[in-house]
Amino acid sequence: MTAVIDRRMGDAKDFALALNPLASRDAPWTAAQDAILSDAAFAAARATISSWPGYAPTPLVSLPALAGALGVGELLYKDEGGRFGLGSFKALGGAYAVARLLQKRLSETLGRDVSMEEVVSVAHPQAAAATTVCCATDGNHGRSVAWGARNFGAACVIFIHATVSEGRKAAIEAYGAEVRRCAGNYDDSVREAQATADREGWFVVSDTSYPGYMDVPRDVMQGYEMMAAEACDALAEPPTHVFIQTGVGGLAAAVAAQAVRRWGAARPTIVLADPDRAACWLESIVAGRPTAVDGALDTLMAGLACGEVSALAWEVLKDHGDAAMTAPDAAAVEAMNRLARPEAGDPAIVAGESAVAGLAALVNALADPRAARALGLGPDSRVLLFGTEGDTDPELYVELVGLSADQVRAARA
Numbered sequence: 001m002t003a004v005i006d007r008r009m010g011d012a013k014d015f016a017l018a019l020n021p022l023a024s025r026d027a028p029w030t031a032a033q034d035a036i037l038s039d040a041a042f043a044a045a046r047a048t049i050s051s052w053p054g055y056a057p058t059p060l061v062s063l064p065a066l067a068g069a070l071g072v073g074e075l076l077y078k079d080e081g082g083r084f085g086l087g088s089f090k091a092l093g094g095a096y097a098v099a100r101l102l103q104k105r106l107s108e109t110l111g112r113d114v115s116m117e118e119v120v121s122v123a124h125p126q127a128a129a130a131t132t133v134c135c136a137t138d139g140n141h142g143r144s145v146a147w148g149a150r151n152f153g154a155a156c157v158i159f160i161h162a163t164v165s166e167g168r169k170a171a172i173e174a175y176g177a178e179v180r181r182c183a184g185n186y187d188d189s190v191r192e193a194q195a196t197a198d199r200e201g202w203f204v205v206s207d208t209s210y211p212g213y214m215d216v217p218r219d220v221m222q223g224y225e226m227m228a229a230e231a232c233d234a235l236a237e238p239p240t241h242v243f244i245q246t247g248v249g250g251l252a253a254a255v256a257a258q259a260v261r262r263w264g265a266a267r268p269t270i271v272l273a274d275p276d277r278a279a280c281w282l283e284s285i286v287a288g289r290p291t292a293v294d295g296a297l298d299t300l301m302a303g304l305a306c307g308e309v310s311a312l313a314w315e316v317l318k319d320h321g322d323a324a325m326t327a328p329d330a331a332a333v334e335a336m337n338r339l340a341r342p343e344a345g346d347p348a349i350v351a352g353e354s355a356v357a358g359l360a361a362l363v364n365a366l367a368d369p370r371a372a373r374a375l376g377l378g379p380d381s382r383v384l385l386f387g388t389e390g391d392t393d394p395e396l397y398v399e400l401v402g403l404s405a406d407q408v409r410a411a412r413a
Helices: 039-049 064-070 090-110 116-120 125-129 140-152 166-173 186-200 215-233 250-266 280-287 311-320 329-340 357-366 369-375 394-401 405-412
Strands: 004-007 015-019 060-062 074-079 132-137 155-160 178-181 241-245 269-275 323-327 382-387
Touching: 004 369, 015 280, 015 357, 015 369, 039 090, 039 116, 039 215, 064 074, 064 357, 074 215, 090 116, 090 125, 090 132, 090 140, 090 215, 116 140, 132 140, 132 186, 140 155, 140 166, 155 166, 155 186, 166 178, 166 394, 215 250, 215 311, 215 382, 241 250, 241 357, 250 269, 250 311, 269 280, 269 311, 269 357, 280 323, 323 357, 323 369, 329 357, 329 394, 357 369, 357 382, 394 405
Parallel strands: 074 382, 132 155, 155 178, 241 269, 241 382, 269 323
Antiparallel strands: 004 015, 015 323, 060 074
16 A cells, blocks of 8 residues: 655645555566666767757756755756747656657658758758647746757747746747647647548647657656756766655656666655646656646646656656655745755756755755655755756746846855
8 A cells, every 4th residue: 555644734844755666676677668668869969969059068067055945965056048049848758758759750751761960960951841840838848849950951830828928928929839728728739630640641749748758758758868867977976865746756766866876776765746736746656657637737837747657758857766745835935945045055046946956855854854764864864856858937936036037146256
């Protein structure tokens, strides 16, 4: 039976924690998992992404003062706010999947193997423009797909749901994509994107997988591994814990894949963190199988407002995701402000609302002795966080933090 710790009393310290009885530090990396994320496929992704203009590893920031205040030995934060100028890690996955899809399409059209170099240099502009890619998004994934389509010469249509902000809509349109707003929640927009693509002959570039749709999400996840690999490359030793926001799970699966394939049984404890209003991973771990959550999924952490787990991510995380936690919106706002106004000696960090679920979960776990004990957290813990976005909605960031991103960065300088 799944062990659950539940503390919900209506404040920022609310959480639910479920330990995953299916996961084990000794669990092998299976053939089925290697068919999703492998060293060979990652080598191809790394060679491609590192060749793009503007590529540079994002910083891994040490926060010793915050670590001391929280009661852990080390706290490291992978800051994705500067990734390719798009402001989030999503630049890695969606754009890479667009490039892979175009490589396949151009090879079919031209009757020969087209190299990735030809795709990236837009060597065949007319053939590329004949392909339309689309996806559903809460904001950041759509921006990445639109950016990739513009860079590689494809047409692009992006579907957003009812609560995606006008600022995020405009940011996607700035990359030349047509943006269509749908009724309902994120999962409704996923279905609308697929139905339209089927009707129009377009190609969906989604970061979530489902039966009959696996190849493109696999490429998206492979792109995400770049971020995880950069972080792991910078470490002198494995962290003891990773707290990672989950959403549909592609990012967390990519992080877990790097950790397991590098370190095996010495891998960190991997804790999946999500909004309490979109807790599909907590419910899935409690049930022992993929379990959807319904409703508006109306969370401030819009990039994590997902009600259904990715099938590919489940295949990885059922064995290697050790626990799932929820955090309320108030905890995310506190975490954003804590990073923007840091403990003395730590650098200030611009973190968007979907970037901080991992930190929010860590703070709440350390504040509850039961949770800290269950997760093995203590003064010797070395915790790795992934700050997956900066101020991708600048107006909302100012509203929540009371400072602009430029003001936060100025304080850091």
